[in-house]
Amino acid sequence: NAGVTQTPKFQVLKTGQSMTLQCAQDMNHEYMSWYRQDxxxxxxxxxxxxxxxxxxxxxxxxxxxxxxxxTEDFPLRLLSAAPSQTSVYFCASRLGVTQYFGPGTRxxxx
Amino acid sequence: xxxxxxxxxxxxxxxxxxxxxxCTYTATGYPSLFWYVQYPGEGLQLLLKAxxxxxxxxxxxxxxxYRKETTSFHLEKGSVQVSDSAVxxxxxxxxxxxxxxxxxxxxxxSIRP
Numbered sequence: 001n002a003g004v005t006q007t008p009k010f011q012v013l014k015t016g017q018s019m020t021l022q023c024a025q026d027m028n029h030e031y032m033s034w035y036r037q038d039x040x041x042x043x044x045x046x047x048x049x050x051x052x053x054x055x056x057x058x059x060x061x062x063x064x065x066x067x068x069x070x071t072e073d074f075p076l077r078l079l080s081a082a083p084s085q086t087s088v089y090f091c092a093s094r095l096g097v098t099q100y101f102g103p104g105t106r107x108x109x110x
Numbered sequence: 111x112x113x114x115x116x117x118x119x120x121x122x123x124x125x126x127x128x129x130x131x132x133c134t135y136t137a138t139g140y141p142s143l144f145w146y147v148q149y150p151g152e153g154l155q156l157l158l159k160a161x162x163x164x165x166x167x168x169x170x171x172x173x174x175x176y177r178k179e180t181t182s183f184h185l186e187k188g189s190v191q192v193s194d195s196a197v198x199x200x201x202x203x204x205x206x207x208x209x210x211x212x213x214x215x216x217x218x219x220s221i222r223p
Contacts, residue, residue, distance in 0.1 A: 042213045043199070043213040045211075048210070100156075103151075104153050
């Protein structure tokens with residue numbers, strides 16, 4: 001099993017550009033989520049999904065969209081990037097109470 | 111609401127020292143409690159967990175006991191190694207498969223040789 005994979009590892013955007021962060025898992029987990037990690041703030045939940053076709057907002061959803069067309073994939077879209085979205089983004093899937101994290105995407109918005 | 115508070119870092123220790131990282135929580139009912147570890151440049155990994163009061167989670171020499179009376183889940187290790195240098199996150203979940211996981215802000219641990 002590859003576990004949870006994320007692409008790209010690094011990305012630099014200009015303000016106003018859009019992009020999609022990819023996340024995939026091969027463990028057949030129903031629950032997936034996206035977090036952002038900022039210094040001194042731990043992980044904050046952006047969006048999550050409890051299964052294909054079902055998504056919901058987390059703590060900091062503004063400026064981000066998600067979709068869940070398959071169990072495996074859970075992409076995160078930045079509609080119009082802003083410097084405040086500079087962060088490290090982690091995707092995770094979950095089985096029971098245990099979360100499995102991807103390696104992260106480091107995003108810089110200039 | 112539910113929350114997790116953990117000691118601020120950074121924490122710097124010498125190799126073979128005793129480690130304690132404090133974590134307290136606020137939640138109704140009986141949440142599950144976790145410690146995650148993040149090594150440099152990597153995602154978080156589950157280190158240990160406890161799902162009910164008085165349970166002790168343990169892994170790789172680390173231990174934490176679920177204390178309902180003090181709403182705490184402190185992480186301990188008797189003798190740290192340089193390879194333990196990482197950021198440690200305390201977290202809680204209310205336990206259902208759809209419930210959210212709440213993370214603390216993380217504690218950076220550095221071990222000197």
